[in-house]
Amino acid sequence: MQNTTYKEARRLRIKRMVFWFKNSLPGIISVLGVIVIWELSVRIFDIKEYILPSPSASVMAIITYWNAIRSNLLTTLYEIGLGFGVTVLISIPIATMISYSKIFQKTLYPFMVFVQLIPKVAIAPLFVIWFGFGVMPKILMVFLLSFFPLLMDAVAGLQSLNPRLYSMARTMNDSEWKFYWKIKLPNALPHIFSGLKTSISMATVGAVVAEFLGADSGLGYLLLRANGDINTKLLFAILVVLCLMGMVFFMIMGFIEKKVIPWHVSQRKNLKDDGTKKSDFRATA
Amino acid sequence: MLEFINVGMNYKTLSGYTEALKDISFCVQDGEIVTILGPSGCGKSTFLFIGTGLTQCTSGEVLLNGEAIIEPYKEVGFVFQDHLLLEWRTVLENIMIQGEFRNMDLELTREKALSLIKQVGLSGFENKYPWELSGGMQQRVSICRALVHEPDMLMMDEPFGALDALTREQMRVDLEKMWIQKRNTIVFVTHDIVEAILLADKVVVLTPRPGRVKEVINIDLPRPRNMTVKESKEFMGYRKHITELFMDMGILHDE
Incomplete structure (x- = not known):
């Protein structure tokens, strides 16, 4: 019983991490892209280090x-x-x-x-x-x-x-x-x-x-x-x-x-955002 | 006993003075439910504020057990139209704030709060935040907060106004059930004719602004007031009478 809840928790955690990663992917790609372009231009055009270091x-x-x-x-x-x-x-x-x-x-x-x-x-x-x-x-x-x-x-x-x-x-x-x-x-x-x-x-x-x-x-x-x-x-x-x-x-x-x-x-998580059912729970009565 | 004697209220606005209430007299006996019924904007809420000393009336006087009210008195529970729960506190903590402000024994307050939560059917929600609850549940919590210090008097300002019809009906039934046990004094402001009759020992009908007492009607219906009461001839009679009063004032009309 305890084992399953532990597994469940781990599954949720992994799910959340995957979600976070997916969510931040565009940001990571754009930043990395700029760095790569920068690095490549410095090398290809042989820019002097005292002007622009890579x-x-x-x-x-x-x-x-x-x-x-x-x-x-x-x-x-x-x-x-x-x-x-x-x-x-x-x-x-x-x-x-x-x-x-x-x-x-x-x-x-x-x-x-x-x-x-x-x-x-x-x-x-x-x-x-x-x-x-x-x-x-x-x-x-x-x-x-x-x-x-x-x-x-x-x-x-x-x-x-x-x-x-x-x-x-x-x-x-x-x-x-x-x-x-x-x-x-x-x-x-x-x-x-x-x-x-x-x-x-x-x-x-x-x-x-x-x-x-x-x-x-x-x-x-x-x-x-x-x-x-x-x-x-x-x-x-x-x-x-x-x-x-x-x-x-x-x-x-x-x-x-x-x-x-x-x-x-601003701090509340809801169903749509992190893919889990855990936090947004609205009861009816 | 809470007495209003020739109470009048003027507001200062940009365009001069507005008369909100005029020449109002009636009294609320201990252990009685009085509903104040009137059209929107006739100064109904102002009433509760004057009755608890939160606002001073500009003419006339308000007596509590024979003494004039000059500052906000504390032996009261107030339920506002918007539930006014603090969003950083859980259900239990929201109710506990009453004890914290009044310097009550917190352990005791906690016990009372928990038993109230159980009474209004919110067991299991003690540690939820207000935004995790439905409108009806939020208002229940706010009623618990108004009751946890066991006040002699309960002031309710259109507490069910924001709720849907079904929830409203249930809340009314629950409130009456609670009152039958505790027999505290309740002053209940509403603009719903049926709600006003079903809850009240006495309905005070107000006119449009400036609010004046049109009529005070004693309601003599058996309690608890269930479905059969609603279909009784007496109830129909009261409803017809009040509807006619509103038609007379020009608030309701057929065409």
Whole structure:
């Protein structure tokens, strides 16, 4: 008996994997296709490596320069981690205040929009004057770039609440804290997660840009140096690492989202999509 | 006892004031089912909000056991037209929120919730999410949520409005069965004449906006009200009378 359920589970798992593979096949083929064309053109037309290195050469360069890449990657990760942490810690409370108070909304919003309109990349050199070459200007830049998308989504999430839910809560208890914690915040989570995803991508951009303008370590700094040395191979290697890093961040966010809000529409699986009968089940009565 | 004394309600809108309710007086005795029957948009729902203190009326007063209601009171269960279940909580957790908000003993609440779930025929669905249930089941869960703290009074705002006719009929029968056991006070808003008569000890018929009491009709039919009651002469009489009231108000007409 137990054996059959185990087999059944394995069969389902394989079925799901096959489904996932089939589903992602067009994407995999198109990406692989571009890489193959790139590789072939570099070889056929004999393009100089300092102009455009082939994909295989770029990947090889990651291995060759791994020590340099690794230590600089750690610096960049550190900056992103701190900057993004500050973003999360500041934007959720501010979004909460805005959602509760018209006055906050009226005073803070124009200010936030104004800050958002400043071309941050253009003021980055100013940060070097103010804060020097240390980690501080990087954190600030990461924060400035990633703050706004999260704030906007969090405010939208916190404000999109059925007003009747508030009435319902009032018939049970007057505690605003309980209402926020048990109803308002969970209700906003899908929006907040979509904000977090946009925000983490912007954080990566912020860190690299800040390193461009004045740093003695970090992937942005290494990228600039590779450029100066006309070491195009290393430059491409760093680009690949940056892309992978961005992808990993995005996947981590997606993973957390799946764990935290499995109930949301975007996370529900249904019959047609994964080929199993397991999840979408609608009873009648 | 819940008393409405000359209650009136004005809304401020862009084009000035709109009168939603005017000069309404009637009372709800303990342990009685009162249905409020009226056409759409006559301010029926506003009633329940005023009756629980969620909204303040602009004239007149509402007394609960002789005392004026000035803030939302808590000895009440509220069932809304849209079930208002939280989609991140399972059936059981949705019912439990009542206990969590009221700081009740959670173990005890859990037991009560489970027995309610069983009573409304949802055993086996405790750990399902609301979106995995049909409309009728969702509304059952929301009724369980309104009952789990054993309130003296139950406010129901067109709770079966979004359901199909068959489910509706069954829900009415189940609600009556439950009420016969518990004998709590129920104020039930509806726009369905048959539903209003079959549930009620007393039907309050409202006029179109501004809502005024057209007539309060005491319903004297034996309980439980099953199929035979529906075919009885008395029931037909009540229905005819109320239909005539609506024709009189110009809400129903033959041509």
